[in-house]
Amino acid sequence: MRLNLSKSGVGASVGRTGLRVGMDANRRKYFSVGLPGTGLSYRMIVGRPVTVATLKKIGYTAIAAAICLGLVFLVSLNKG
Secondary structure (H helix, E strand, O other): OEEEEEOOEEEEEEEEOOEEEEEOOOOOEEEEEEEOOOOEEEEEEEOOOOOHHHHHHHHHHHHHHHHHHHHHHHHHHHHO
8 A cells, every 4th residue: 555645635546566556646536557667658538536524434443343353353352
């Protein structure tokens, strides 16, 4: 996973060298393919920009999941 910083803002992407999926600073989802070592790449924008409300839902879900996993971990420590 990468955090992408630019003058426009912050974006994020996942994948490996030559093949990535992400969201840019303008909240547009993209798919990127490149030939490592050549500087050649192609980026395709997919769908509409992600809304702020959707980002908030994703954030709240991630926080809730982290709390649940933490509680499961603590319970398993107490039992063992």
